[in-house]
Each structure stands twice: as structure tokens, then as C-alpha cells.
Amino acid sequence: MGEELKVIVFSLAHEEYGIEVDKVRTIERLSPITRVPKTPSFIKGVINLRGIVVPVIDLRGRFGLAEAATTENSRIIVVAAADMEVGFIVDSANDVVDIDTDTIDQPPEIVGGIKAKYLRGIAKFGDNRLLIMLNLSEVLNKNEIIQLEQLEV
């Protein structure tokens, strides 16, 4: 039996993903986003989070999935990692679960179209539900953003 890990569960393109609870600052409903010019298309802009300006990225776009219109269930999950605060737009966020670190397996090369390096692993919980654990520091990796920018130019 490994350590217990509290995880926030959110959904993105019909898959369930998890982020450790201690990395999540807050979960917000969608608020007006100010566009920031000359940035990759997945960076939606910045929001005012109680006096602090926080950049918001669309996780679908970040992972190269097809972008979808936001719905009533859409949420912004603000995470703090690697000295940065960034908001993720997700389809919905509705659960907090405990998972056993021993049940996290190495991810296969590609899960639901997302490259393995963005993933920490795949956890099983409940009645055979699968949870994809994100590797936050890779998701927020800025070097890759710069490469993306160069591709676009």
C-alpha cells in the first residue's frame, strides 16, 4: 500500500484527468478573459483573480485536441507550480478523490491523443475508472512554448 494522494478530477474531451490537490489554488467559473496578443492560440489571455492577473490556457489547445465551445460546466482550475500561477480551462471539474500512489501505472505512449511526457501516469480508482495524472511541470514548460511560437512564425 503506497501513500494516499488527494486528487482533483476534471474532464476534458470525455476523459478524466487528475491534478494533486496541493497544486490547485482555486477552481473558478469562467469569467471574462482579456486576450493577450502575439501569444500561441492555446493561451486564451489573462483574468483578474481577486486582484492578481493570472494567465489562462485552454488545456484542449495545449494538448493539441480539437477546441470546443465553453459550456455552463466549464471551469478554470488555477494551479500553482514551478513558481507560476496559471489557469486551465477544462470541460468540468466535479470531484475530489483519494488514490493510492501504488496504483499509478506508467502511461502508454499516447493517451487520448496526448503525448506521454505531459502525463505522470494512469491511476485506477473506484469501479474501474481510469484517471490520467498530469505532469504539471511539463504542461507548463516554457521552452516548448517558444518552439511552438517559432513554428507559427
Added chain:
Amino acid sequence: MDMNAYLSMFIDESNDHLQSLNENLLRLESDPEDLSIVQSIFRSAHTLKGMSATMGYEDLASLTHEMENVLDLVRNSKLKMDSFIFDTLFKGLDALESMVQDIVGGGTGKADVTGIVASLQSIVKGDYKTAGAAAAPTAAASEPQSGAMLDEFQTSVIQQSIDSGHNVYYIEVEIREDCVLKGVRAYMVFDLLGKNGDIVKSEPSVTDLEQEKFDRSFSVFAISTLSQEELETQIATISEIEKVSVALLDIESLAMLNNAASKQQTPPAASASAPAKGQVEAETKEEVSKQVNAARSQAAATAPAPAPVSRTIRVDIDRLDTLMNLFSELLIDRVRLEQLSSEIRRNDLTETVEHMTRVSSDLQNIVLKLRMVPVDSVFNRFPRMIRDLAKSLDKKIDLVITGADTELDRTVIDEIGDPLVHLLRNSVDHGLETTPERLAAGKPETGTIYLRAYHSGNHVFIEVEEDGRGINSEKVLKTAIKNGVVTEEQAKQLSNEDINMLIFAPGFSTADKISDISGRGVGLDVVTSKITSLGGNVTVDSVAGRGTKFAVQLPLTLSIISAMLIKLGSEKYAIPLTSIVETGIVQKDQILIVHGNRMIHFRNAIIPLVSLSKVLDSPDFNENNESETEIVVIRKGDKWAAVTVDEFIGQSEIVLKSLGKYLTNIEAISGATILGDGQVALIIDPNALIK
């Protein structure tokens, strides 16, 4: 007793005293005859000694004590200052500084100072020179402490003061039994007396008092400008003083006191001092009248205008930052309220909001001012630095500082020190010629460096100017081409100013040999990057053979700015007011096309027209669809440009917010702010719009 509570106060005050010691020693060095400077040096050293002894830093106290001994001789004209003494005192100061630094870093403040102590002692003994002239008076001066209440010298000082109509008091002070820092209280009494006159004699001695080597009471003979009652009440207001009695002395009571004292004294001691008396008398008399004169002039000076006591408290900088942040929040709400009240249109609401606006802009001024610090806090270490540099390079240099009281935001002050050190070192090493070179060029032997600070608009300028050799443009250009900073092709098109700016390029140095001080090619590029990161810029102006001037332009504050809010379709942006020249409207048919670039006529000049919607990829605005467009004319140095916008919203105070670490180096955007409606608006960087 827990000393930690006092530690930060001790450190702050020690630093203050060390700084004033440094400054005054420098002043004294240029004017060795001015004994009033010695007095203030002595006082600082004395306080420092008392404080460190109280805090238990023995090494610090003993080194200060030795320095004080030397200063005491100088103060009493028994020793003439010379360069050896200055150097030793400066060395002593450095040692003290490093000890205090050690204490700041959590150390014990111990250091091996035997070398400095030895040379200080040799100065006191007088055997660093062949002559031992100073030795005899020293011995005499230390003698009377144990015996009589007043020695010859002190008696005659008092007598003369009484004769010339000054108030002389005999003061007895008793300190409360439960007082923890007796020495400090005694010092406060002395400080009070010192401010209003002069202290002739104390029993026990000042040294003993400071080291708390006394029971509960002490007595003082003092000349003062205050009346008996005033003096008594003022001393009584010092806390933890149990009892104070002040007695006015006249010639008779003085004689009585002396008689009583000499009766107690053993006869041999009295007779022993008698023969010595005759031989020093002539000298002493002169001394006394000098001292009395000094005391008199001091009293006269203090009487009409009691030294302005600046009433300050020390506040943690974090608290000020918190205050600033809270105020920013308030400002955002204020703007929101203004909007709402203009929508609701109710008179009393509008009035209340207007009043709140006025109060909050006053508040804003105060909050910003609280964070302002005079640049002196950075400048004050430079005279010493220049002196040492000049000595080590064997150059003669005058540093002229003006505008040291110019104030800048604390955050800017903290960062500006290193760049200025670089610029000054550069001026001393590369700018100013050696003495023979200067003479050969027909210049005065002593080079001058001007360090100026002044306000202009929303900026503060700091200039470093010297009258040295100036920048050798040819050499700069050659080195730049050799180091690959520019190609020969580019070099041909550079103006003289552009060439001068090349010295700020990374890895650039024209110095033929690398010295300790500068010339490694790191420095000037660091200066520019630092200043730019503070939102300022550096320019250089040089005339070959005449000198070089570096001008640093800095923003007054980094947190709240005035800006023009504009609309671009559905989006709102802010343009800093400091770079806006004016606003206007331009008709479509007034736009000229020159070499494929769009230009407009503006005030007898033709300036480029920049399309903001194109720069920012605006999704829903394109000025080409309009027959006339609003423009904002912006300025960067002497270059101008017109920027097209959709609509003006108005002028507003905005709070600068960073975009965070995830979004850095966004083109043409310098930050963000939160508007009254809670939305984020981006702040445009006008410098990026002018190429």
C-alpha cells in the same frame, strides 16, 4: 535580559553612526583645522562605543575606545591630524563596519583588530613620529578623575563661564532601581545637556557611566542655555529617572565645592600637581579661553533655533508594501464607484464619491511618499569609495554631489546602487586621466566628478559627469568591429552618439589593460540591463578631451502611473501618459505613403503612423474602414510616432500588475492593470512601437 529586541535598533543606529563617522572624517580630511567636525566625530564614536558596550560587543567597544582616545587628543588640540592618522582611523572604521556586518549576519562581532589598535595606541603615545610632545598632557588629563571633583582646568572653565554670564549647573541624577539600561539613561541625560550647552565634568567618569560602572546616581557639572527649572523638568522627563536636582553655581558655591573636595583629597596629591601647574599654565589659559569661546558660540548657536529634531519611526518595508497593495485594491474600487455613480446620477452619491476621490488621491500621495527615500542613502557611500579609488590609482579627484535630497521609490533605490558604482568606477578609471596626463593637457591637476540627481516631470535623472579624456570614438569603433559587436558595413552608418552607445554592448572594453577597478568588459552592459529593468534608460554624452556624461533616467515610482485608456473594438488598452505628447484626429486622405510606410504631417514634421490594431492583431477593429481615425502621438527620446486607435476612454490612475512568469516578453505589452469593472486591460509599451 533579552538583547534581541534591541539588536535591530543597535544595528540601524550603528550603521547611521558609522556613516556619519565616514562623512565627517572625509570632511575633516579636506579641512583638518575645523575642530567642530572633530567634535561631531567624537560624539558619534562615543555613542557607538556606549551602545556596543551595552550590547556586549567588547571588541567593537574597545576599538572605538582606542579611536576615541586619538580623537580626544585632536579635539583638545594636543595632536595634529596627518595622513597617517587619517589612514589609521579609516582602517579602524572599515574594521568597525565589518564587525557590524558580522553582527548583522548573526555573528558575534568579534575580529582581530590588534594591528589597528596598536597603531592607534602608537598615535596616542606619539611614538609613530619621533616627537613625544603629546605624551605629557595625555598623562595629566587622565589623572584627576579619581581625586578632586574639579581640576584646575575645569574650575577655570566654569569660572570664566560664570564671569561671562553663562549658567553653570551642578546636577545630581538618580536613576530608578529597576532600570535595566542605566548606561543608556545616563547617556540620554548627557545627550540632553550636550544639545543645550556643554558638559564640563561628570562623576563618575563618562566611560564608567557608559559601562554601567556606577550605582544609581551620578553628578554632572554643565554649562547650559536653559534655565534651572527648564533643565530640571527636561531631565525629569527622561524615563526611569528617579530624582534630579539642579543647582545653579556661582563663584562662591564653586569655591565651597572645591574646598570640600580638596579636603577629602590627600595632601601629597595636591602638592604634586602644584609644580606642574606653572609650566602648563600659559598653555592652559589659552586653551580655556578657546574652549569657553567654543562653548559660548555653541550655546549661542543653539539658543535661537533648537536643533530640529526629526521625529521618525522605523517601519518594516514589508508593511509599507502591504499598505501599497491594499491601497491599489482601494483604487480599483474607487474607479468602479466613479463609474457606477456616473451611471446612477444621484447628486448626493456623486458628491460622496467625488469627496472620496479627493481623499484617496491625497492618500495616494502619502502612500507613495512613504516609500520615497532620498538618493542620499545611496550616494552617501560614494565619497569614501572615490577617495579610496583615487588613492589606489594615485589620481586626485573631487567628487561633487548635488541633489542628494532628491527622492525616489524605495524599490528603485535598492536597485540603483550597483549600476551607479559601476558608472563611478568607470569614470574614475577610464574617464579621468592620470595627474601627469592632465597637466600635459593643460587641465587642473585635480579631476572633478559631478554626481547630480534631480526631478523632471515623472522622472528622476541621475548624472555622472567627469572632466576627463572623453570617449575615443575611433578606438570604440575599432574595438566594436574587432569584438563583432557591429560589422564594418554598419559602422559606416553610425552617428557619433550611436558609437558612444556601443560601450554599453555586452563584452565591450577599450581599456588596454585590465585593472582591479574596471576594464573586464562586464559592467556597462550590466548597468543598462539593470536600469532598463527598472523602466529607465541610460544615455552617454562625450566630448573628446573634455569629459563624459552618463545620464540615467528613472521612473519616480513603479506601482501606480497615470495612463490614457483607449478602445480598440471591444478591447481596452492603457497607454502610459508619460510618453504621450498629444491626441488628435487624422483624416484618411491626410495619410501619406512614403516608401510603403504610412506617415502623417504633424507640427511641421512628418512622423510615422503606426496601426495599433495591426501590431496587436485586433480581432474586431480596422482603422482602414474609417474615414477619420483618432491618433495618439507618442514619444521615445526625440523620436515621435502617431498611433491609431478606435476611441479614447479617458485618463486614469492605474495600478501596474505583472502578467506573471508564464507570460514574459510579450511584444509591445509592458504589463496589465485591473479596470474599474474588474476586467484586465493590457498596458502598451510605447517604446516598442517606435523603431
